[in-house]
Amino acid sequence: xxxxxxxxxxxxxxxxxxxxxxxxxxxxxxxxxxxxxxxxxxxxxxxxxxxxxxxxxxxxxxxxxxxxxxxxxxxxxxxxxxxxxxxxxxxxxxxxxxxxxxxxxxxxxxxxxxxxxxxxxxxxxxxxx
Numbered sequence: 736x737x738x739x740x741x742x743x744x745x746x747x748x749x750x751x752x753x754x755x756x757x758x759x760x761x762x763x764x765x766x767x768x769x770x771x772x773x774x775x776x777x778x779x780x781x782x783x784x785x786x787x788x789x790x791x792x793x794x795x796x797x798x799x800x801x802x803x804x805x806x807x808x809x810x811x812x813x814x815x816x817x818x819x820x821x822x823x824x825x826x827x828x829x830x831x832x833x834x835x836x837x838x839x840x841x842x843x844x845x846x847x848x849x850x851x852x853x854x855x856x857x858x859x860x861x862x863x864x
Contacts, residue, residue: 766821767839770794775844775859777805779851784808788857790817790844797821803830811851 769792778785786807793800799819811832819828826837826844835857837846842861847854 764823766794766797767824768794769799769821769826769839769844771861772863773844773859774862775857777807777848777855777857779853779855781853783853784810784851784855788859790859794821799826799828803828809851813848813851 769790771792773790773792775788776785777788784807786805786809788806789804791802791804797820799817799821801817801819802815803817804814813830813833815830817828817830819826821827821839824839826835826839826846828835828837831850833848833850835846835848837844837857837859844857844859844861846857848857849855
C-alpha cells in the first residue's frame with residue numbers, strides 16, 4: 736500500500752512538472768551583445784513630446800554600462816550614465832529618475848522608458864561597433 740502511494744505521488748510530481756508554466760526566459764541561453772552605438776527616436780505615448788535618442792553601450796557578460804542621450808523637449812532629463820542588464824534579448828536599464836526595458840532583435844532595439852510624465856516608446860538601430 737505504501738509503495739503504491741509513493742509511486743502515485745512520484746507520477747503526480749513528474750506529470751505536474753511537465754505542465755508547469757514557463758517564463759519565456761531561457762537561463763542557459765547566451766545573451767545578445769549590445770556593445771556599441773545605437774541611435775533612433777523616442778516619442779511619449781501621449782504624442783506630446785518626441786526627439787532623438789542614442790545609447791553608447793559596453794557589455795561585460797550580462798552587465799551593461801554606458802551613456803544615454805535623449806534630445807527634444809524633455810519634462811525630465813533622462814540623459815546620463817546608465818547601468819543595466821541583458822537577459823537573452825531583453826535589455827533593462829536605469830538612469831536617475833528613469834528606467835527602461837528594450838527588446839533586441841538583430842540590429843534593432845525597441846521598448847519603453849518609464850519615469851517621464853508619460854511612458855515613452857523608443858526605437859533604435861545599431862550604428863557602430
